[in-house]
Amino acid sequence: MVQNCYRIKTPVETKPPAPEQTDSSPRQSHLAAGAVKEAKRLQQGKIKGTVVLMTKNILDSNNLNLEDKAEDDLGQFLGGAVSLQLISAQNADPGNGLGKLGEAASLEEFVTTLPTLLEGQDAFSVQFDYTHDFGVPGAFVIRNNLPDEFYLVSLTLDDIPNHGSVHYVCNSWIYPANRYSSDRIFFANKAYVPSKTPPALVKYREQELITLRGDGFSELVEHDRVYDYATYNDLGWPDFGESLARPTLGGSSEYPYPRRGRTSRPPSESDPNTESKLHPGVEHLDIYVPRDERFGHPNCSDFLAYFLKLISEDLKPLLEETFNFTSDDFDSFDEVDQLYEGFELPPDVLQNIQKKIPTPMLAELFQTNDELDLIYPLSYPTPKVIIENKSGWMTDEEFAREMLAGVNPGVIRALQELPLNSKLDIRAYGDQTSKITKEQLEQNMGGVTVDEALQHTRLFILDYHDAFMPYLRKINETLKKGYATRTILFLKEDGTLKPLAIELSLPHPDGDECGFISRVVLPADQGVEGTIWLLAKAYVTVNDSGYHQLVSHWLQTHAVIEPFIIAANRQLSVLHPIHKLLYPHFRDTMNINAIARQALLDANGIIEWSFLHGQYWIEMSSKVYKNWVFPDQALPKDLIKRGMAVEDPECPYGLRLVIEDYPFAVDGLEIWAAINTWVYDYVHCYYDSNEDVQQDSELQAWWKEIVEVGHGDLKDQPWWFKMQTRAELVEACTVIIWTSSALHAAVNFGQYPYGGYILNRPTVSRRLLPEDGTPEYEVLKENPEKAFLNTVTPKLMILLHLSVIEILSRHASDEVYLGTRDNPNWTCDVKPLEAFKKFGKRLEEIEKTVIERNNTETLRNRIGPVKMHYTLLYPTSGEGLTCRGIPNSISI
Structure with a gap:
């Protein structure tokens, strides 16, 4: 604790004692x-x-x-x-x-x-x-x-x-x-709210904010510190052909989206509405972000940017020359396993790599020998999901468990009724009501009826039908082939989930307005039906992988947080207590987002190329954002909205989980509550009443700009906080911190531990289920592993995808974790420091509790058949690929 905090205090003048007035010698x-x-x-x-x-x-x-x-x-x-x-x-x-x-x-x-x-x-x-x-x-x-x-x-x-x-x-x-x-x-x-700023500092405070806002039109250069807004009109490469043009996200009712930081780059030559991009071959990714958003630490994102650029611009073309989309597949699961022992590349590819890819990047991708100047095979660490049990991923229990304790645990919801309805416009897409029947489900429910299961909240659904159906016709005209999936699961007595049916849907051959056709696949573990069931689960995971990366991960953490960062720097002085509260949770986010727009999310970039939805992620992500509700990003409200919890004042945090062993929710609620308590304590150090919130000019300007500009496409929604009370301020700040720290950790740092084994989380499917009597069906019968590998992500995509997600899943050596700060002198105010110390101790207690849960054998969803504990919400971590740790911010 800082003992000598900064206080405005008049110095005591030192005066000499008065001389005796006896004479004037x-x-x-x-x-x-x-x-x-x-x-x-x-x-x-x-x-x-x-x-x-x-x-x-x-x-x-x-x-x-x-x-x-x-x-x-x-x-x-x-x-x-x-x-x-x-x-x-x-x-x-x-x-x-x-x-x-x-x-x-x-x-x-x-x-x-x-x-x-x-x-x-x-x-x-x-x-x-x-x-x-x-x-x-x-x-x-x-x-x-x-x-x-x-x-x-x-x-x-x-x-x-x-x-x-x-x-x-x-x-x-x-x-x-x-x-x-x-x-x-x-x-x-x-820290000072504006009205309590010492008069001698007021003008300095105001001038600094004016500088950070800029003038809204000048060209921005490297040393600038200006924070301003722009739409996502920088994802396409129209100068390289019409096929690489992309619509603008944000600024329209057709494609609503959060705002990003303005870079001031000029329009592209062929489309004045598209911002020009840095062309391939540019040595550095010098994308403008305010200078202080580019790290001031050695493990900086410039290194990450350079590495991602290397993969997309150098390694990808070299490997494309060697492999194509439909050939050079792995022949067996054992051959996939050899990836983690070192994957041999053809000699000519290795020679080209040596010529084009500079050191020290080679060491990050390959095993190298500096003395002999040799490159050995592509090398990947063994994913955690197969370390203890190589075949556990194939089980139904693990398939279902990862919906609760995997890398995308926030989509599953309780089933409320049957048949399943769709929210797609019936005029455009016809009747999209599910064809799954009660009779099909009850075959595997052990005598429990559907009505009984619905009454006791024992049926759940992972539903990607509406998300993918509008784009499937176009997707399936390419080399990618996929389905829109619905998966229904049953809660067993032991607390685990059991998949009951998977519906694989396609657009109707007579036109979208005619509805859809589907095939309902039921569980099987033998023969051809067993292989078809394994493929059906793979189609579900392909949907889940794409939705996870572009919605759960990119949109709902990276993209939605950026406007809060921009507005905070434009409207909240560094002297403002809320700026001091939120500042560590904004570190590096604008920079990593800028890198993603240039090197990952761009037209024909790694993300478009290696996931099923391809270029249509833009529209899919925008449609999800149209229904985004800021208050519902609070974990308790999210769980209630998905039917995964009900309000119950007798239970911890006032919620009763309908699946008691839901690791993401159980651990997450403790983290959420700790953040909420910390924010409550902090806010009440500076705001004595609701009137203080209402009269805080900077705070009101910040919130107004978030609603009307940063998230301006949703500004007319009635659910926005009015920011008139301390309770609203506490809730808003808790949501921001939760999203930037724990939620992002939950959906990011498990990418390689779970998805590094591509058979467990394939990103693409290239064939539909074969029809009986076709050559593909014969392969299905005679060589199930070959049929599976011919369907999911091909070899070339696997090599590049693993290279990217391994980077994104790592912690830097100087990571700053939740409950800690990079400088102990971040404030001199005593009460906030005491509250922060309490927050840190609470997180230490939570981590010990989570470890105890993971060692409780009856909680089967915490480990599963793969023998992999749920550790993503452990607050702390070491450096590297740890599958644990909650950084303060979205820093990768």
């Missing part, structure tokens, strides 16, 4: 003059400070070796090259009302004994002149007179008279001073 006059001089000396002096920064070369994605830093590089910071001026929080200049500026001070020498220095950081001492009439510093100005930028981590001032220490948490890139139109200013770590 010269000696006594001299003594009196000396006393006055001593008093002035005591009222003046030096304030010592420590500046922590990182040099540009340390953070350069092409120079990740921290040992390369030279003393000469650091020496340039001394001798006046970097200067700082303190700003008084108490005393303003009468001429302009701005806090009084102190004298400029320069960095003086290296500090080598600072125990808190992290890898790559350097510390310098600085001394500021101090006079009695300056008061307590509330901010400082920094000027960089060097030719290059550096990353400023923090400034700490020690021993301010009658006060103590003051901390400034900066975390910002500082470019040469001539690049800026206004001074770079940083504020001390004290």
Whole structure:
């Protein structure tokens, strides 16, 4: 805990004792003059400070070796090259009302004994002149007179008279001073709502927000810090052909979508409504995001960007030359298993890879020998889902369990009625009512009737019919072939789910308006019917994989959070308590989203190419967003909405889960409640009443901009909070933090542990179920493994897909996890620090509880046939591919 927090406090002037008035001798006059001089000396002096920064070369994605830093590089910071001026929080200049500026001070020498220095950081001492009439510093100005930028981590001032220490948490890139139109200013770590800001800092606070908003039209360049909005009109490549054009997401009733950050790139040559993109072959993905959104730490997303670019622009074309979409399939499941021992590529491909792909990226993709300059096979770690049991993924129990404890556990819902109805427009798609019958379901329900099961909430559904049906006709005209699926499951007495039927649906051959045709497949484990059942489950998983990646993962975490980030930086000062609360949960998100738009989500990019929905993900994602409801993103409301829980004041958190052993929900509710309590405690430190919320000008501007601009396509929805009460503020902030941390962790860091074994989570299907009498049906009978492999994701896609999801599933070494901060001095306010400490301890308790649950044998959904515990909501993790850990933010 910070003991010497920043407080506005008038310094006590030191006065000498009054001399005795006995006579006026010269000696006594001299003594009196000396006393006055001593008093002035005591009222003046030096304030010592420590500046922590990182040099540009340390953070350069092409120079990740921290040992390369030279003393000469650091020496340039001394001798006046970097200067700082303190700003008084108490005393303003009468001429302009701005806090009084102190004298400029320069960095003086290296500090080598600072125990808190992290890898790559350097510390310098600085001394500021101090006079009695300056008061307590509330901010400082920094000027960089060097030719290059550096990353400023923090400034700490020690021993301010009658006060103590003051901390400034900066975390910002500082470019040469001539690049800026206004001074770079940083504020001390004290939070203020606007009305309580010290008068000397008010104008500085307002000017900083004006700078961050920009003017809305100027070209944005690297050193800019401007946050502004744009639609998703940057996904297509129309200059490369009509087939690569894509519609704009956002700004229309046809394709509503959240806003992204504005980059100010010019329109493409062939379509003025599409923003131009960085062309393939550009060395770096220099997509504009506000400069401080690009990490100031060595494990930065520039490295990730470069790696994804390498896969999409270099490795993909080389492998496409070797494999095609319908040939070179794996011949057996054993051959797929060999991927994790090292996959041999043809010699000519290896030679081309050596020529085109630079180091150090080779080591990330291949086993290498630096001395011999050789590349060995593509190498992938063994996915967790097959480490203990290689065939467990094939079981019905594991297929169902992953709907509750897999990488996409938030879609399954309780079945309310039968037959299943559709929400598709009957005028466009005809009658889409499911053809699954009660009689088909009751064959495997052990004597329980459908009506009884519905009454006791024992039937559940994973329903992708409406999501995929509108696009299947077009999808199936390509080399991809798939179904729209409905899967019904039954809750057994032991708490596990049992699949009862899978409906595989296709558009009607006579036209969409005529409805659909379908085949209902029932469970089987022998012969041809057993293989057909295994394929039916694969078609379901193909739907689930695509929906997970573009809706559950991209849309419902990455995309929906970006407008909150933009609005917070435009409308909430860094001094604002809500800015301080949310800031760690926004780290790196805008940058990773920009990288995704360029290297993953773009036309014919890795995502379009390697998932069933292809280019139609844009429309599918937009239609889901049209029905997005912000308050329903709260986990308790989401569970109730899906029928997976009912309100019950007698149960923990006021909810009773209808499936008691639902790992995502059980662990998630504890995390949700911990976040909610922390936010409640924090908000009540700064807002004494609902009126305080209503009168907070920055807070109201932030929320108004989120509703009307950031999520402006939904601005007329009645469900938006009015932001008039502390309860609304607490709920809104809890949803934002939950989405950015725990929800994203739950849908992201299991991608490789579950999906790295492509047979468990195929992303594409290329054949429909064969008809009896066809050659494909004979293969189905004689070689079931070959038939399965000929249907699901092909070899080329597997190699590239695994390369991508392995990266996306890893934690960096400097990851900051929920309940922790990267700087302990993030605030000096005592009550919030105490509440945050309590939050961290609660998360430690939750992790211990979850570990205990995972070791409870009766909770079968927590481990399943694959012997893989549900660990995705463990709060902590180490570096790498761990399948656990909740980072503060969407950082990958």
